[in-house]
Amino acid sequence: MFRHQKELQFEVKVDRPDPMLARQIQEVLGGQFGEMTVMMQYLFQGFNCRGEEKYKDMLMDIGTEEIGHVEMLCSLISQLLDGASPEDQAEAAKDPTLAAIMGGINPQHLIVSGTGALPTNSVGTPWNSGYIVASGNLLADMRANLHAESQGRLQVTRLYHMTKDEGVRATFRKMIARDRYHQYQWMAAIEELEQKNGVVVPSSFPHEAEEESQVEAYRFWNLSEGTASAEGQWATGSAQDGSGDFEYVAEPTARGNIPYHKKPSDSLHHDLNNNKVKSSF
Template sequence: MFRHQKELQFEVNVDRPDPQLARQIQEVLGGQFGEMTVMMQYLFQGFNCRGEEKYKDMLMDIGTEEIGHVEMLCALISQLLDGASPDDQAEAAKDPATAAILGGMNPQHLIVSGLGGLPTNSNGVPWNGSYIVASGNLLADMRSNLHAETQGRLQVARLYHMTKDEGVRKVFRKMLARDRYHQYQWMAAIDELEEKNGVIVPASFPAKDEKEAEKHGLEFWDLSEGNESSQGKWATGSAPDGAGDFVYLSDPAPQGQKPVMDIPDKTLHHDLDAPAGGVEKVVKKVADQIKRK
């Protein structure tokens, strides 16, 4: 059950309208790493959680808080749009200073939402459900949550320096503080889950089950120009789970075969002619496959 309370989590009062800033703030509302994404991500992880109750409870707590953050941003955007009208857009062309502000306004704030927030990013692209991750694996999901909060806080910090409006900055400072805590929270959950199940996801498929491929789980393949990548712990250190030491391969060679594909049936209209000896190669390939079986 969800219950709506009329008061916002934190106070929202801007110093002055700024339609251009309202458009920019849409990114942290309905963008890939905006509040709508983390809200839906945490809630769906919580709805579907089959693990310990404390994880479900935490996910529902923070997902519900994010609903409040979406509402806060909608209130912030609405205040920044106060007083805007179609006539203002026309008037903007006469005054360069006004044009600089209203000229950067998202026209959908006038046409679609009637001076309110939208479930879109700063370019008007609609929010997409494919942004969220809810895999059912707690460690995988918590790592995704840390990534989402990292990117979200980064974007709010950038917006903070794009305005001098102290009212807006006050809202951003509260969001930055909460996003900092959320990073702490996910790091604590990740640490707890790693201690319980190990650092590799999924823990239910251990390295030994990789059989002949297991050794490749410790190799760093240098596949770009230069060898600077050899200087990192990822190339010369030890695996975090104690599986062994990393091996740096400066010039790795292919270990597979060159693929040879059959000439398709002519009814597929690939316009391909069988090369010299092509039919014989195909027959031999099929014969070899039969022998191996």
């Protein structure tokens, strides 16, 4: 059961309307790494979680918090759009300074949502459920969550420097701080799961099952110009689980066969026979 509380998690109050900024903030609302994505990602991971109750409880806690963050951003966008209208745009066009601001307004904020937030990114692309990861493998999902929070926090910090509105910045600071905690949270869960099951996903497929291919788990293939990649630990160090040492292959050679595929049926009109069909006309 979900219950809505009218008060927001943190205060949302802008200094002045700014339609251009409202458009930019749409990215961290409905973009690939926006709040809608992490909200749905954590909730679906939680809904589908089986096994230890603490992981499900944690996912539902954070997923529910993200619902509140979506509402916060919707409120922020709405406040930034206060007073925006087609007439205002026309009037603003007479003043070059105002035109630069109003000219950047997302037309859909006027036409579609009536000066409200939209479930889209900053260029109007609708939010896509394909953005979320909910695989049923806890370690794989927690790593995806860390990635999502890293990208989300990066985008909000970039937006922070794109405005001087102290009210907006105050809201951003709260979100940036929460995103930092969320990264700590996922790192803690990842460390716990790695200690329990190992660092490779899925841990249920043992190294031994790779049989003759095991050696390929430690080789770095140099497949671009230069050899700078040889300087990394991925090329000269040991595997994180201690199962072997990495090997740098400076001049790798192909070890497979040349693929050969049979021609498809002529009814597929592949033009591979080089036979020109005579016209009956």
